[in-house]
Amino acid sequence: MSNAYLAHQSDSPERQPPQTSAAALAREERKEDTTMLLLLLPALIMVGLLLILPMCWLAVQSVQTEDGFSLANYIRIFQEGIYWETFALTFKISFLVTVLSILLGFPIAYAASRAQGFWANLILVCVIIPFWTSVLVRSYAWLVLLQRKGLVNQTLMDLGIIDQPLNLMHNTTGTVIGTLHVMLPFMVLPLYSVMKKIPQDLLQASESLGAKPFYTFRRVFLPMAAPGVMAGSILVFVICLGFFITPELLGGGRTILVSMLVQRNVELYHAWGAASAVGLVLLAVVFLIFWGINKFIPIERILGAR
Amino acid sequence: MNTLANLRQLRVSHVVFTLVVAAILLYLIIPVLIVVPMSFSEARFLQFPPKEWSLRWYEAFFHSAEWMSAARVSLITAFATMVVSLPIGMAAAYAINASSLRIVRTLQIILLLPMMVPIILIAAGVFFVYARVGLISTMTGLIMAHIMLALPYVIIALLAGLRNFDMSQEMVARSLGMNRFRAFMAVTLPQIKPSLVSATLFAFITSLDETVVALFISGGDNQTLTKRMFTALRDEIDPTIAAISSLLIFASLLLVVIAGRSKGKAR
Numbered sequence: 138m139s140n141a142y143l144a145h146q147s148d149s150p151e152r153q154p155p156q157t158s159a160a161a162l163a164r165e166e167r168k169e170d171t172t173m174l175l176l177l178l179p180a181l182i183m184v185g186l187l188l189i190l191p192m193c194w195l196a197v198q199s200v201q202t203e204d205g206f207s208l209a210n211y212i213r214i215f216q217e218g219i220y221w222e223t224f225a226l227t228f229k230i231s232f233l234v235t236v237l238s239i240l241l242g243f244p245i246a247y248a249a250s251r252a253q254g255f256w257a258n259l260i261l262v263c264v265i266i267p268f269w270t271s272v273l274v275r276s277y278a279w280l281v282l283l284q285r286k287g288l289v290n291q292t293l294m295d296l297g298i299i300d301q302p303l304n305l306m307h308n309t310t311g312t313v314i315g316t317l318h319v320m321l322p323f324m325v326l327p328l329y330s331v332m333k334k335i336p337q338d339l340l341q342a343s344e345s346l347g348a349k350p351f352y353t354f355r356r357v358f359l360p361m362a363a364p365g366v367m368a369g370s371i372l373v374f375v376i377c378l379g380f381f382i383t384p385e386l387l388g389g390g391r392t393i394l395v396s397m398l399v400q401r402n403v404e405l406y407h408a409w410g411a412a413s414a415v416g417l418v419l420l421a422v423v424f425l426i427f428w429g430i431n432k433f434i435p436i437e438r439i440l441g442a443r
Numbered sequence: 444m445n446t447l448a449n450l451r452q453l454r455v456s457h458v459v460f461t462l463v464v465a466a467i468l469l470y471l472i473i474p475v476l477i478v479v480p481m482s483f484s485e486a487r488f489l490q491f492p493p494k495e496w497s498l499r500w501y502e503a504f505f506h507s508a509e510w511m512s513a514a515r516v517s518l519i520t521a522f523a524t525m526v527v528s529l530p531i532g533m534a535a536a537y538a539i540n541a542s543s544l545r546i547v548r549t550l551q552i553i554l555l556l557p558m559m560v561p562i563i564l565i566a567a568g569v570f571f572v573y574a575r576v577g578l579i580s581t582m583t584g585l586i587m588a589h590i591m592l593a594l595p596y597v598i599i600a601l602l603a604g605l606r607n608f609d610m611s612q613e614m615v616a617r618s619l620g621m622n623r624f625r626a627f628m629a630v631t632l633p634q635i636k637p638s639l640v641s642a643t644l645f646a647f648i649t650s651l652d653e654t655v656v657a658l659f660i661s662g663g664d665n666q667t668l669t670k671r672m673f674t675a676l677r678d679e680i681d682p683t684i685a686a687i688s689s690l691l692i693f694a695s696l697l698l699v700v701i702a703g704r705s706k707g708k709a710r
Contacts, residue, residue, distance in 0.1 A: 173542035180535035180554050187591040191568025241467045248464045263468040269695040270475050271652050273672045274688040278474035379561025381655050386676055396563040403567050416564040440558050441599050
């Protein structure tokens, strides 16, 4: 059978007129395309049924009231203080966490990319182990560390830095500390992979031409690391916008974010219209960010698919 | 003189930089490390370091019918998610890699949507749909939602392998008479094994770790471990959580090692 196939392949140009061959090729190509689309189908059905359909349903829900179509749920977001204040706080915290994760993530990614063997591995292990550890476990650990008589307060008091225990949790401080801990690996890992690819030769070339280390860093290293910073920042910011678990546990119900607004509207008040509108505004913001950044870095790259 | 001063300055900045890096790494790793000794504490209230040691929280976990049932639900769900999402994700990743159709790029982004849409919104949406079709608090519903959530991770991991694989090898096998599926199984699959391993791990972990959707749609006898842990953490801090956390940390360490080894072999 295999021989026949090969024979057919090699003979065809001479025996058949070129037109037929072109038609056969086109038919073959169409068949190939259909096969590919069929292979994609099961995954598309899952995402369609369990993600896109629910989103559409929420969209319908958000503009439907007893008296028919109404934008009341969206108007309320802009009119009622609690709603837009929650959005503002969510943006503020997400922005703060993103900036902090650049500040803390850059040095460790840099160190890991320049270190050799054992030390590079040690740094990466310290980033990857928390990354793979359940967010719940880490939130639990922070609840223990940050409580009034927790390790952080005790250490600070023993060192004589503070006289009274600080309120580190059930407020915005706790939310930021815990959220940053979850987000930091999302910054470090893309940064590391970009920095690792920066050739040492370029930096040496700059220095051999008389540039001071800081100048080399600023003019050669930083521009080349910039795409990594951008990818990491987008990822961190977007995940922060919809983050629920850690802010809920460490914020102690006092730092209300958009995700909690959605959850409370659904679970406590069964206010589907309000929950849907709030959620969809959040979704629109996220999509706008991805759409805007797509021109500079393809989305697939940011999500690690490229 | 001048060079000496420069050198000293360089060394000082080096030391400062090392200290800063060490401090950040401590911030990252301490919360993970602290949980383990706490799980062996005798005390009912959180304290560190523990004054007396015991295994009572592990006993509390393994002897509690509720915790055990939650652990069983989580493990079954994670296993089922893994088994179903792998072939579905494999088919999709294969098509994304092999096809040059323009629409495929759009379809790929659609398949990545579960990573982009805020999880709280997915949870609310799935809850809303499930409430209408009676899938709330069922294993089927939970597993289906987790498959959808795991798919992008599976596809990304497999794509990484496929992109580094030379597809003409599969073509050769096909030209020698194997059908496409057999050629794939015999030639391609064995060579992308490392990415298959990481896709498997990702599928399993995504499901095992997933909290927000489970919080909304799992319930009754089919509550996941994460839902029970979350509720326990919100209401009052039960040290049993420390024991469960330690077990989970141990499990994730194991997975990091497995992932590391499969990558090492690939090199």
